[in-house]
Amino acid sequence: MSLDRWTDEPKRQLIEFGDESDWDGVYRMIQCKRALAPSGLPEMDYNLNPYGGCEHGCVYCYAPEVTHTDWKEWRVVKVKSNIVERLAKELPGLSGTIGIGTVTDPYQAAERRFRLTRACLEFLEDKGHPIHLHTKSDLVLRDIDLLRGFEGQVAVTLTGTDDRVSKITEPGAPLPEARFRALRELTEAGINTYALIAPILGHLEGHEREFCDRILETGVKRAALDPLNMRPQMAVRLERMNIRGSSEALLKIRRMLSDGGVEVRDVF
Numbered sequence: 001m002s003l004d005r006w007t008d009e010p011k012r013q014l015i016e017f018g019d020e021s022d023w024d025g026v027y028r029m030i031q032c033k034r035a036l037a038p039s040g041l042p043e044m045d046y047n048l049n050p051y052g053g054c055e056h057g058c059v060y061c062y063a064p065e066v067t068h069t070d071w072k073e074w075r076v077v078k079v080k081s082n083i084v085e086r087l088a089k090e091l092p093g094l095s096g097t098i099g100i101g102t103v104t105d106p107y108q109a110a111e112r113r114f115r116l117t118r119a120c121l122e123f124l125e126d127k128g129h130p131i132h133l134h135t136k137s138d139l140v141l142r143d144i145d146l147l148r149g150f151e152g153q154v155a156v157t158l159t160g161t162d163d164r165v166s167k168i169t170e171p172g173a174p175l176p177e178a179r180f181r182a183l184r185e186l187t188e189a190g191i192n193t194y195a196l197i198a199p200i201l202g203h204l205e206g207h208e209r210e211f212c213d214r215i216l217e218t219g220v221k222r223a224a225l226d227p228l229n230m231r232p233q234m235a236v237r238l239e240r241m242n243i244r245g246s247s248e249a250l251l252k253i254r255r256m257l258s259d260g261g262v263e264v265r266d267v268f
């Protein structure tokens with residue numbers, strides 16, 4: 001991996017983090033002002049995001065719009081190197097569920113190198129806060145030992161079974177097979193896990209049976225369905241790529257999973 005893609009400013013700090021062999025992105029080291037933000041999301045009291053931006057680069061991502069980040073900047077990952085220190089200062093006196101990865105994936109490739117999500121979990125381990133963690137990455141399996149000790153739930157996001165579609169719509173994310181495996185192994189490990197099917201795109205039409213069978217094979221007992229939440233910038237991008245949501249697929253998936261004994265709910 002060439003260092004040429006690194007910007008000058010973080011180069012020294014990145015090298016201090018060790019071997020760059022498992023790095024495949026553009027990282028920027030930052031000091032965050034706050035670790036925890038009040039959450040407006042269901043079942044979460046606080047948001048905790050060890051990274052800003054996301055290497056997965058999903059074309060349907062609305063987080064840049066929610067966080068007022070330029071889309072071109074979104075895949076430049078901001079590594080909040082002081083996040084555990086901030087967390088230690090802010091946590092005393094707070095109670096409630098901590099949402100981890102509410103606007104970015106806490107197990108994107110950066111985590112393999114910087115391990116901030118793991119460091120946050122290690123810090124939170126004996127503090128008694130339930131967690132609600134979202135990821136698209138099988139890297140979450142690395143932390144099964146820690147996750148076992150938490151109350152709460154872990155969501156693995158699934159969007160389909162087709163590698164080609166995944167490579168176009170979520171180019172930096174682990175492929176479907178890795179995510180099904182993550183869902184299965186978390187479930188088998190006894191971690192309270194659910195399948196987050198989000199967003200439900202038109203390419204799933206005609207493939208709902210195959211998709212649901214793969215989900216059922218994992219043994220997961222709960223699923224949440226999320227239609228495509230269109231936002232202005234995203235709408236322009238998706239229209240150009242001829243990508244749309246599918247309420248038809250959503251209805252079929254809901255029925256097939258329910259028939260398979262999975263408890264299904266809608267996210268919105």
Ligand code: SF4
Nearest residue numbers: 054056057058061104
């Ligand atoms: S994994 Fe989530 S946060 Fe990351 S780019 Fe995809 S939709 Fe956005």
